[in-house]
Amino acid sequence: MKNTIAERIFDFLKNFPPFDVLEKDQLYKIASNVKVTYLEKGNFIFKQEENPHENFYIVKDGAIGLYRTMGEDQILVDICDEGDIFGLRPLIQNDHYLMSAKANEESLLYAISVEILKEIIKTNDKATKFITASFVSNIKTPYVNKANSHLFANVDSLEKNNAFTEVQTAQFSKNPITCLKTSTIKDAALIMSSKRVGSILIVEDNKPIGIITDKDLRLKIATGLISIEEKVTAIMSSPVITFPKKITIAEAQIAMIKHQITHLCITENGTSNSVLIGILSEHDIVVLHGNNPSVLIKEIKRAKNVNSLKYIREKASSLLKGYIEQRIPIVFISKIISEITDAITIKSIELSLKEMKTSPPAKFSWLALGSQGRKEQLLITDQDNALVFEDVTDEIYKSTQEYFMNLSKKITEKLHIIGYEYCPAEMMASNSKWCLSLSEWKHQFNTWITKPSEKSIMLSTIFFDYNLVYGEKELVKKMSKSIFKSIKSYEIFLNFLGRNALVNPPPLGFFRQFLVENDGEHKDQFDLKSRALMPLIDAARLLILSHNIKNKNNTIDRYRKLAKIEPQNKELYLSCIDAFKILLRYKTEQGIKHNDSGRFVDLNLLNKSEKLKLKGCFKPIKDIQELLNIRYNLAQMM
Missing domain, CATH: 3.30.460.10 (Beta Polymerase, domain 2)
Known part of the structure; x- marks a missing residue:
């Protein structure tokens, strides 16, 4: 007999990370053991410093506020809505709750056993990575009181841990020139000349056993050391270095450097005991590396x-x-x-x-x-x-x-x-x-x-x-000097720049909903440039000008400099850097995907994980705008 409730829960969970990467039977096991919890507005699920429950929670309907108690004050850190998970970190780390969770409106929650999840993610790498990166690192609090947290640790760790290797599959020649081991060196040289190639492979039963290159002919034949009438086995290099057809550019480069060779044999299974299917030369790598920046320059x-x-x-x-x-x-x-x-x-x-x-x-x-x-x-x-x-x-x-x-x-x-x-x-x-x-x-x-x-x-x-x-350069130096002189003589200009920096409000309405375009060609789409990137760019420009700092045009460089000269705001500026990196990457990804500027995002095409990533970037935007508002008394100018 079908469990109707479990199936409904299954249908809900499958749309949100990390449940969307689980196997069907794994997700159904979780859905079958979910406890449904109803909360009236104002009721707590758990409180700060409380020992962890056996379950973590996902919001089905409603809104759950996460609060940090500081003295007598309760500071709203974030609001979780449909599909958001909370209360997981203490269970993973066997620690108490660092925040309180309270229903900000009538809410329906699914309580999920952490033990069942732990059991399942042992065999699911994608779910493990999501849990570790997104929840243990507490992505919803990017810089509250220097907590041990990082804005989108999953993105950050990917960047920091990445090795700068070329992981593309190398394109090799699928028509290698060959001869038999009974052939003479003269026969091989004539074949190389007629085919206009710099190497020839010696094969036996269609398997590579050796290679002769132009260099071998120059050093061993042209010098008279060995007669051209000898068999190819007299000068061939053997054994050959072999790889499977899925070899990457990085692997090819490393192999050539390691073995001090200029050619690799490509065989069916990557060993010398399988059929030859191609050859990859150092020249091929150079051609493939045409997209190397130094080569392009x-x-x-x-x-x-x-x-x-x-x-x-x-x-x-x-x-x-x-x-x-x-x-x-x-x-x-x-x-x-x-x-x-x-x-x-x-x-x-x-x-x-x-x-x-x-x-x-x-x-x-x-x-x-x-x-x-x-x-x-x-x-x-x-x-x-x-x-x-x-x-x-x-x-x-x-x-x-x-x-x-x-x-x-x-x-x-x-x-x-x-x-x-x-x-x-x-x-x-x-x-x-x-x-x-x-x-x-x-x-x-x-x-x-x-x-x-x-x-x-x-x-x-x-x-x-x-x-x-x-x-x-001197013309630009003189122009820059004049600009800063004018700003110094009319500092209220910075207030006008500040007012312009607040033209676009924070991208979310009270943490919950993305502010989208109301009309026009991009109606109901999110303007990633105007609502997210430009507020960060405008703020960095204004603040760096206010400190009379020249030759700092890059947004990240500006925030790095600001973090040094305003240590009291260092955490905010570093979070602005994190947010800017993520937003710039996301805009670029969107542009490549849709072959456009990447500026406008259709929120209906985003999954929950992508929305979480974007939302995590918006708190620094809100806070940097608040800093500008206070510093330049912008409320009086609005």
């Missing part, structure tokens, strides 16, 4: 035209995808992709300069703005750039600007062909507004700072993140 420097740069940029996109799949730390990925983007931009400038009829009439600098300026541009986005040239006399100003405008048009056109779309708002150096002399740029920034308006503040958030890509 070299290719960029050797590129002769824009089509070559476009091809290299496409390979960089493949490199990005591989890094994301390998869980390489996002900071490392950002640096690599930024270096490639800068190298492509520099080469585009150099190619464009060669196309100009004359040399530049004045010194100049090409600036990357926005995400590229912050070195946070991972996916291909539209262009944001500007050009500053040294001051010239009034007589030649017009012709000088025209020269740099023409140069900028050539550069932006090349970047467009490569894949970087034109900026819809024309915030590019090809626009006369953003191709100015040093004095004009100083005046422009001073106007934005001393006469703040909605438009000028918006422009400031873009142009204040400039980064020198090509040209004269």
Whole structure:
């Protein structure tokens, strides 16, 4: 006879981690032993310092508040809603409860035996990893009172523990050139010459027993040490090193280095006693390693035209995808992709300069703005750039600007062909507004700072993140010095920047629901950029400017610097870094998956685990906005 209640519980649990990775019989065993608990609003499930129950809990309906008692105060740490698990850590660690759990509204809970779960996860690695990473590390309290917790330890540990190895399967030649051991060296050399290959495998019963390479012919035959009429066995290297067809690039590289060889034999089962199916050469590895960043940079420097740069940029996109799949730390990925983007931009400038009829009439600098300026541009986005040239006399100003405008048009056109779309708002150096002399740029920034308006503040958030890509450093230094001088003389500008940083409220409404777009093309979708990333970016910019810190454009670098100069807020700033890393990675993953900017997320396509990851990033956003609100008295300006 069917257990209807157990089946209903089964159908509910299967939609939430870690139950979604359990085998059907494992999950049904849990569902059959669940105790259903009803709680009225205000009732406690357990209290802080209480000994752990035999069960942990998952919310079926309602909302459970988690509170930390500090003196006489009860501080709300988080709210658990449908599908959230709580009360598990003390059972795993045999410890008392660190928080109290109280029903914030009528709630229905499923109480699950931890002993049954422990028994099951012993044979389920995915469930074990989820439990260990997500619950033992207490992801819902990223930095409360320096608790022993880490924001999304599962993501963090993946990044920290990752070895920088190439895990892709190597592509080998499936038509190896062979001869028999009865063949002469001359026969083998003629085959190699006719097939235009640098090696030949000696086989017996279709199994590899040796190899001869060009090097063997040069050192042993051309020198006269051995007659060319001898059998191939006289000079072949044996035994050969064999691998199965699933060999990775990393394994191939290590094997070649270890054995000081340039070729590997690929056989059916990976041993020399099975049929030969292919050969992998050192040259093949070099070709496969074309997506190696250092190789790509070299290719960029050797590129002769824009089509070559476009091809290299496409390979960089493949490199990005591989890094994301390998869980390489996002900071490392950002640096690599930024270096490639800068190298492509520099080469585009150099190619464009060669196309100009004359040399530049004045010194100049090409600036990357926005995400590229912050070195946070991972996916291909539209262009944001500007050009500053040294001051010239009034007589030649017009012709000088025209020269740099023409140069900028050539550069932006090349970047467009490569894949970087034109900026819809024309915030590019090809626009006369953003191709100015040093004095004009100083005046422009001073106007934005001393006469703040909605438009000028918006422009400031873009142009204040400039980064020198090509040209004269001194021009940029003078421009930066002027900007900080203007800010010092009109510090209320920082308050206006602060108000702009609070335009988007925290991404969750009272910890519970994602704030989504109300209308338009992306109705009911979550704006990952505006609601999550930009508040962190804007806050870091404002705070670093307030400390008069120059040459810190990257958001993570800014928070690291802030953590040093404001030790009282160190935990918050470090949590902002953690949140930013996770959000940037997630945006990149979404962009790769959907072949777009990754900005808008359809929440209906996210599983519970993904929603938990995002929610865990939102508390630092709320708290950094509260810090800005208090520091700059922003409540009075709203």
